Amino acid sequence: MKNILDMSINEVKDAIAAVGLKGYKADQVLDWIYRKKIFDFHEMTNISKKDAGLLGSRFSIDIPKTTDNLRSSDGTLKYLLELADGNVVESVLMEYSYGYSICISSQAGCRMNCSFCASGKDGLARNLTPGEMTGQILAVSAASGCEISRVVVMGTGEPFDNYDNFIKFIETTNDRQGLDIGQRKLTVSTCGIIPRIYDFADYNSQVNLAISLHGTDNESRSRTMPVNKSYPIEKLIHACRYYINKTNRRLSFEYALMPGINDSIEKAEELAKLLKGMLCYVNIIPVNRIDGVTYKGDPKANVLRFYDILGKHGIHTTVRRELGTDIGAACGQLRRSHADKVQHRNRQG
Numbered sequence: 004m005k006n007i008l009d010m011s012i013n014e015v016k017d018a019i020a021a022v023g024l025k026g027y028k029a030d031q032v033l034d035w036i037y038r039k040k041i042f043d044f045h046e047m048t049n050i051s052k053k054d055a056g057l058l059g060s061r062f063s064i065d066i067p068k069t070t071d072n073l074r075s076s077d078g079t080l081k082y083l084l085e086l087a088d089g090n091v092v093e094s095v096l097m098e099y100s101y102g103y104s105i106c107i108s109s110q111a112g113c114r115m116n117c118s119f120c121a122s123g124k125d126g127l128a129r130n131l132t133p134g135e136m137t138g139q140i141l142a143v144s145a146a147s148g149c150e151i152s153r154v155v156v157m158g159t160g161e162p163f164d165n166y167d168n169f170i171k172f173i174e175t176t177n178d179r180q181g182l183d184i185g186q187r188k189l190t191v192s193t194c195g196i197i198p199r200i201y202d203f204a205d206y207n208s209q210v211n212l213a214i215s216l217h218g219t220d221n222e223s224r225s226r227t228m229p230v231n232k233s234y235p236i237e238k239l240i241h242a243c244r245y246y247i248n249k250t251n252r253r254l255s256f257e258y259a260l261m262p263g264i265n266d267s268i269e270k271a272e273e274l275a276k277l278l279k280g281m282l283c284y285v286n287i288i289p290v291n292r293i294d295g296v297t298y299k300g301d302p303k304a305n306v307l308r309f310y311d312i313l314g315k316h317g318i319h320t321t322v323r324r325e326l327g328t329d330i331g332a333a334c335g336q337l338r339r340s341h342a343d344k345v346q347h348r349n350r351q352g
């Protein structure tokens with residue numbers, strides 16, 4: 004049975020017409036799902052019992068199940084969502100002055116294996132489908148009752164390692180009959196899969212792009228981000244310049260400060276040199292400590308020094324506001340602790 008959430012808006016219309024229902028029925032179904040957050044054909048009150056039965060025999064509406072959530076003292080809510088096949092992913096709901104923003108996952112697990120990140124520690128389980136990405140927004144918005152106005156694809160997984168599904172997801176999210184969230188309110192972050200950066204530049208949308216840089220030279224970047232061995236930094240920066248020229252959009256670079264690894268005065272100077280003249284800004288994140296990884300020093304110690312050096316060189320810089328640190332904010336932590344609990348239970352049982 005086909006999951007309606009995995010279909011584009013036009014595919015839903017075609018498929019509902021193909022089972023013999025009038026065009027406006029598809030509009031009604033889409034309105035129930037994406038506006039009213041109703042995920043059962045029988046609860047759609049303007050759809051007859053007979054039509055609901057017919058739709059239910061052909062299509063499913065697979066909404067991830069909200070199994071567990073954690074509320075931080077700052078109001079951030081982290082949800083653990085169970086997919087139809089039992090895989091779990093996490094989504095984080097954050098409150099800002101402009102409204103609610105959600106951080107969603109693009110894969111169950113990740114195969115990039117960045118040293119500082121919890122998401123890659125158990126490898127990749129599988130890609131998420133487009134509907135499992137929109138499903139996270141629908142499930143969290145239904146469970147929390149919050150109107151979500153921004154989406155960042157910065158949870159577990161590498162979205163550009165699941166590119167086609169990611170593109171289909173942004174189209175439904177953006178569609179007026181889908182989630183109707185404007186392209187400028189969407190942000191995707193990549194660790195630097197260069198061919199997809201070119202594809203995304205040519206796709207030429209207004210979706211924001213962030214690059215996880217975290218290093219200024221191949222030697223040090225490859226040590227924390229194995230992806231750099233296939234896609235080295237000079238080629239990455241070249242792709243970034245292409246993206247900026249093509250889309251005329253400001254790019255953001257994420258730089259997680261890791262004490263003793265990339266937070267020195269020299270690294271700040273190198274970063275400024277690397278990015279000089281680019282239409283970009285840098286987002287400094289004091290690295291979140293994860294289990295099994297230790298640093299020699301405090302991730303926050305050199306944040307201001309780094310910030311000042313970049314500023315002196317005219318590079319627009321922000322320091323990421325930390326949300327939800329008390330509930331395990333670093334990517335993949337809740338999913339991992341869930342896996343530990345399950346393993347522990349299995350070992351005991």
Ligand code: SAH
Nearest residue numbers: 120157160161192193194215257290291333
């Ligand atoms: N795979 C994508 C998106 C997911 S990660 C990417 O790499 O961009 C979202 C951001 O959080 C990335 O910049 C990632 O490098 C960063 N991140 C992961 N673990 C972190 C940690 N422990 N502390 C700080 N930032 C982290």
